[in-house]
Amino acid sequence: MNYIDTAKTQIDGILQAACAAAAEKGLLPSGGPLSGSVEIPRDLSHGDYAANHAMAAAKIMHMSPAAIAKALVDCMDLTDTYVGKVEIAGPGFINFTLNQDWYSDVIRTVQREGKDFGRSDIGGGEKVMVEFVSANPTGPMTIGNARGGVLGDALASVLDRAGYSVWREFYVNNAGNQVDLFGRSIEARYLQLCLGEDAVEFPDNGYHGDDIRELAAEIRNLHGDAYVSADTEERRKAFIEYALPRNIERMKRDLARYRIHFDQWFLESDLHDSGYVAETVDLLTKCGYTYEKDGALWLNNTALGADKDEVLRRSNGFYTYYAVDIAYHRNKFSVRGFDKVIDVWGADHHGHAIRFKSTMTSPALGIKPENLHFLIMQMVRLTRDGETIKVSKRTGKALTLSDLLDEISCDACRFFFNAKPDTHLEFDLGLAVRQDSENPVYYVQYAHARICSLIAALAAEGHAVGNAEDIDLSVLTSDTERDLIRQLSMLPEEIKLSARDLDPSRINRYVIEVAARFHRFYNACRIKGEEKSVLEARLKLADVTRQVIRNCLDIIGVSAPEKM
Numbered sequence: 001m002n003y004i005d006t007a008k009t010q011i012d013g014i015l016q017a018a019c020a021a022a023a024e025k026g027l028l029p030s031g032g033p034l035s036g037s038v039e040i041p042r043d044l045s046h047g048d049y050a051a052n053h054a055m056a057a058a059k060i061m062h063m064s065p066a067a068i069a070k071a072l073v074d075c076m077d078l079t080d081t082y083v084g085k086v087e088i089a090g091p092g093f094i095n096f097t098l099n100q101d102w103y104s105d106v107i108r109t110v111q112r113e114g115k116d117f118g119r120s121d122i123g124g125g126e127k128v129m130v131e132f133v134s135a136n137p138t139g140p141m142t143i144g145n146a147r148g149g150v151l152g153d154a155l156a157s158v159l160d161r162a163g164y165s166v167w168r169e170f171y172v173n174n175a176g177n178q179v180d181l182f183g184r185s186i187e188a189r190y191l192q193l194c195l196g197e198d199a200v201e202f203p204d205n206g207y208h209g210d211d212i213r214e215l216a217a218e219i220r221n222l223h224g225d226a227y228v229s230a231d232t233e234e235r236r237k238a239f240i241e242y243a244l245p246r247n248i249e250r251m252k253r254d255l256a257r258y259r260i261h262f263d264q265w266f267l268e269s270d271l272h273d274s275g276y277v278a279e280t281v282d283l284l285t286k287c288g289y290t291y292e293k294d295g296a297l298w299l300n301n302t303a304l305g306a307d308k309d310e311v312l313r314r315s316n317g318f319y320t321y322y323a324v325d326i327a328y329h330r331n332k333f334s335v336r337g338f339d340k341v342i343d344v345w346g347a348d349h350h351g352h353a354i355r356f357k358s359t360m361t362s363p364a365l366g367i368k369p370e371n372l373h374f375l376i377m378q379m380v381r382l383t384r385d386g387e388t389i390k391v392s393k394r395t396g397k398a399l400t401l402s403d404l405l406d407e408i409s410c411d412a413c414r415f416f417f418n419a420k421p422d423t424h425l426e427f428d429l430g431l432a433v434r435q436d437s438e439n440p441v442y443y444v445q446y447a448h449a450r451i452c453s454l455i456a457a458l459a460a461e462g463h464a465v466g467n468a469e470d471i472d473l474s475v476l477t478s479d480t481e482r483d484l485i486r487q488l489s490m491l492p493e494e495i496k497l498s499a500r501d502l503d504p505s506r507i508n509r510y511v512i513e514v515a516a517r518f519h520r521f522y523n524a525c526r527i528k529g530e531e532k533s534v535l536e537a538r539l540k541l542a543d544v545t546r547q548v549i550r551n552c553l554d555i556i557g558v559s560a561p562e563k564m
Contacts, residue, residue, distance in 0.1 A: 108468045
């Protein structure tokens with residue numbers, strides 16, 4: 001249950017009823033419902049909510065906002081509502097202060113909903129695909145893949161809790177130029193092993209990583225020099241068929257270690273083998289969106305609003321990545337029936353995303369472009385002691401996701417990488433391993449562990465956490481207690497806004513504030529040694545805070561330790 005929305009809706013209802021009552025008494029002109037908004041003010045000393053309905057109605061009613069506000073307040077009925085006090089402020093704002101029932105009901109609801117607190121049905125069960133990582137299977141995953149992995153996975157979790165039916169997908173580029181180059185790179189290293197370094201020239205644009213050398217060595221250990229005399233095409237095909245599945249399996253292992261699991265690893269080759277790429281390009285041609293130039297087939301993308309046209313089929317008959325991407329997205333919507341598709345891409349794909357969005361406006365594809373969304377993430381810079389880190393301390397090679405997980409915990413990786421996606425991220429490896437309040441993931445996890453230790457210690461003394469329905473929660477009246485409860489109440493709203501904005505980093509910022517308010521509460525409000533009613537109520541507040549922190553950490557894939 002979203003107590004933020006509940007309070008706003010209830011306050012708006014109070015205002016509408018007061019308007020009708022005031023009109024009936026002749027205090028306000030009749031003419032229908034009020035318009036206006038109910039918001040949480042920046043300064044809570046003015047109340048928990050502020051409404052601008054009186055100012056919005058001034059022009060229509062030909063009255064001053066202050067006069068309208070007075071008439072509304074005089075005719076308000078607060079019976080059986082969460083409002084305890086109403087005041088007029090400034091030029092006609094109406095401020096509302098919540099009563100104790102609201103605070104008590106928040107605690108009862110967190111207890112009742114438990115791990116499901118924060119969930120809603122605003123998504124209405126819409127089928128949403130989140131496609132993320134989708135790294136080329138021609139080498140190890142990079143730090144950019146690491147950030148995209150967390151943002152995509154956390155966003156999928158947010159959408160799931162917002163009531164969407166979510167599908168996580170990894171698109172495997174197992175066809176096309178990059179895979180052919182992958183095969184030629186392994187071939188060159190294999191022949192160099194068999195015939196000598198100078199016997200074969202390595203492709204200028206080939207993959208130079210040590211992983212290519214390792215794959216070539218594995219093939220030679222298995223088959224010796226047997227492939228030296230083989231047909232070139234057969235040799236490359238055999239090398240690709242050997243190496244590509246191994247790379248994909250390594251990706252799956254690394255991502256599982258990173259706590260990321262996909263519903264499907266979708267193969268690009270399936271689009272080619274089924275003829276779906278050719279069919280999609282033919283569809284665009286039949287609808288008049290292509291033209292031929294220099295032997296190639298082009299998409300008239302400028303006619304669709306893009307800044308340039310795109311090649312769909314090269315003069316050699318091979319389809320381009322752009323053509324395959326169109327077919328893949330058409331498959332997502334038209335074949336598999338997703339209502340919404342979200343692609344998590346790096347900043348280097350920003351221009352491609354803009355052009356691709358234009359392509360999707362083509363009526364030939366039968367797709368509503370407003371249902372295709374891109375989460376564009378900025379680059380990552382790893383630092384330690386102020387120095388940029390580019391290589392692994394262990395291997396001395398370019399730092400990969402696997403290397404990073406060898407250096408710092410998965411919890412730290414996931415928490416730090418789930419930062420606001422549209423900003424550049426400076427990831428301080430030194431900070432990530434510190435065990436103090438400067439490290440945000442440690443700060444949050446410590447709050448959870450602190451509560452668990454508190455609960456265990458009091459249970460040993462005979463004070464088990466009670467049922468909120470049997471506890472007098474009306475004793476929780478201090479500012480620090482109410483600040484904490486207000487923060488707990490906001491989780492459903494934060495999930496709703498995270499889903500709306502495609503920004504899972506809101507959960508990080510929210511849970512850090514929950515931890516901060518708990519620490520302030522714990523330091524200001526003694527629990528152990530207090531009289532029974534106060535001890536029980538404060539212990540229950542600590543318990544539901546533990547639950548909310550755990551729910552947040554679950555969303556971003558971070559563990560919630562009970563001891564630290």
